Amino acid sequence: MVERLRRSRDPALAVGLALLALIPPDTTDTGRAPGGVRYLLLALATLPLALRARFPLPVLATVATAITANGALGFGSGPAWFGLALAAYTVTASHEPRVALAAVATGVTAALAAPTVAGETVGVEDFLGGALLLALPTLLGDRVFAARAAAQAAARDERETIARELHDSVAHALSVIVVQADAADAILSTDPDRARTALAAIRETGRTSLADMRRLVVDIRSEEGLAPLPGLSDLPALVAAERARDLDVELVVAGPLPTIAPSVDLTVYRIVQESLTNVRRHARASRARVELRLVDGRLHVEVADDGRGAAAAARGQGLVGMQERAGLCGGTLHAGNRPDGGWHVVASLPVGRP
Numbered sequence: 001m002v003e004r005l006r007r008s009r010d011p012a013l014a015v016g017l018a019l020l021a022l023i024p025p026d027t028t029d030t031g032r033a034p035g036g037v038r039y040l041l042l043a044l045a046t047l048p049l050a051l052r053a054r055f056p057l058p059v060l061a062t063v064a065t066a067i068t069a070n071g072a073l074g075f076g077s078g079p080a081w082f083g084l085a086l087a088a089y090t091v092t093a094s095h096e097p098r099v100a101l102a103a104v105a106t107g108v109t110a111a112l113a114a115p116t117v118a119g120e121t122v123g124v125e126d127f128l129g130g131a132l133l134l135a136l137p138t139l140l141g142d143r144v145f146a147a148r149a150a151a152q153a154a155a156r157d158e159r160e161t162i163a164r165e166l167h168d169s170v171a172h173a174l175s176v177i178v179v180q181a182d183a184a185d186a187i188l189s190t191d192p193d194r195a196r197t198a199l200a201a202i203r204e205t206g207r208t209s210l211a212d213m214r215r216l217v218v219d220i221r222s223e224e225g226l227a228p229l230p231g232l233s234d235l236p237a238l239v240a241a242e243r244a245r246d247l248d249v250e251l252v253v254a255g256p257l258p259t260i261a262p263s264v265d266l267t268v269y270r271i272v273q274e275s276l277t278n279v280r281r282h283a284r285a286s287r288a289r290v291e292l293r294l295v296d297g298r299l300h301v302e303v304a305d306d307g308r309g310a311a312a313a314a315r316g317q318g319l320v321g322m323q324e325r326a327g328l329c330g331g332t333l334h335a336g337n338r339p340d341g342g343w344h345v346v347a348s349l350p351v352g353r354p
Contacts, residue, residue: 010049010050010051010052010053011050013049013050013086014046014047014048014049014050014083015047015050017046017049017079017080017082017083018042018043018046018047020079021042021045021046021079021080021083022039022042022043037073038070038073041066041067041069041070041073042066042070042080044062044063044065044066045062045063045066045067045070045080045083045084046063046079046080046083048062048063049063049083049086049087052086052087052090053090056087056090056091056094056095057091057095059087059090060084060087060088060090060091063080063083063084063087064084064087064106066080067080067081067084085136085137086137088137088138088141089137089138089140089141090141091141092137092138092139092140092141092142092144092145093140093141093142093144093145093148094141094145095145096145097142097145151320154320154321155320155321155324158320158321158324158325159324159328161321176201176205177202177205177206180198180199180201180202180205181198181202183195183198184198184199184202229262229265229266230266230269230270230273231262231265231266231268231269232257232260232265232268232269232292234269235251235268235269235272235290235292236251238269238272238273238276239251239276239290242276242280242288245280247276247279247280247285247288248286248287248288249276249287249288249289249290250287250288250289250290251290252289252290252291252292253291253292253293254291254292254293254294255293255294257292257294257299257351258294258351260299260349260351261329261350261351263328263329264299264329264331264349264350264351267325267326267328267329267331267349268292268299268301268347268349270321270322270325271301271303271322271325271326271333271345271347272290272301272303274318274321274322275290275303275322275345276288276290276303277318278318278319278345279303279305279307279343282307282308283305283307283308283342283343284307284308285305285306285307285308285342285343286306286307287305287306288303288304288305288306289302289303289304289305290302290303291303291304294351295348297351298331298348298349298350298351299348299349299350299351300346300347300348301346301347301348301349302344302345302346302347303344303345304338304342304343304344304345305342305343305344306341306342307342307343308342308343319335319345322345322347326347326348326349329349329350330349330350331347331348331349331350332347332348333345333346333347333348334346
């Protein structure tokens with residue numbers, strides 16, 4: 001339902017603007033009855049907005065050209081100017097600033113200057129008013145583009161960090177395989193049962209390592225050694241460190257937890273670590289609770305606080321990183337206000353082999 005509403009948003013907006021521009025016709029400024037050409041131009045200035053998300057530059061060019069031609073013929077464009085503003089916003093929100101500025105400036109200048117072709121006098125206040133109408137959505141679109149670029153950069157950086165950590169995990173697993181293979185080879189003729197046990201361990205370790213390797217979706221640009229990576233067993237020390245920083249943190253493990261893949265083990269630790277860092281830096285909370293439990297065969301991780309809730313929602317790119325980690329493990333993560341106040345981060349992660 002949400003997806004259908006999203007897809008129908010732009011067509012509905014385009015039709016609405018077209019109706020506002022065409023009904024009733026504007027003849028007060030020129031005293032001329034609107035003809036078919038004007039109706040066609042106003043339709044071209046509004047209806048293409050239905051495709052603005054897929055073709056932002058062609059839509060801007062079409063809308064600007066139609067408004068320019070309409071003005072050159074001596075007709076007012078009325079609500080169609082809002083269509084030009086929307087097209088300008090879409091271009092600046094989806095293209096590099098240099099490309100967007102050139103396209104928007106060309107279209108806007110032509111549209112504002114067009115009435116002079118019809119012999120009309122365009123005052124400074126008219127020009128400034130039109131420029132202001134288009135400047136605001138253009139600046140907003142530029143901010144949106146910058147925010148998207150920053151989020152994408154943060155996601156790339158987080159993937160690189162995840163890749164290096166998974167590389168360490170897989171390297172450790174391969175070391176285990178080599179040791180087990182050597183042991184199996186040494187006892188194969190004298191103790192076949194133990195050799196089969198070693199081979200089973202090799203098989204299991206290999207499967208887990210291959211699953212982790214599939215998550216290496218970015219190039220590894222540097223190696224940082226093979227130090228042990230943190231996991232569930234390190235959470236008590238993490239909580240103790242946060243308590244030492246004057247944050248009252250409670251760690252709750254509801255029931256025994258199964259053995260999980262190394263990559264998921266690391267992901268749980270990083271999610272809890274980032275969440276507690278956000279609580280301490282942004283939430284103005286006095287208490288926090290970390291809970292881990294098994295729900296329908298998946299590991300449920302929740303970090304909740306009693307802080308400012310939505311007022312502390314702007315927490316840098318940390319949430320992006322946590323979502324990337326959860327997604328690469330085949331899990332999900334969301335954050336939001338708690339019903340009884342405060343903020344929480346909730347992740348659901350697989351525990352077995354993907």
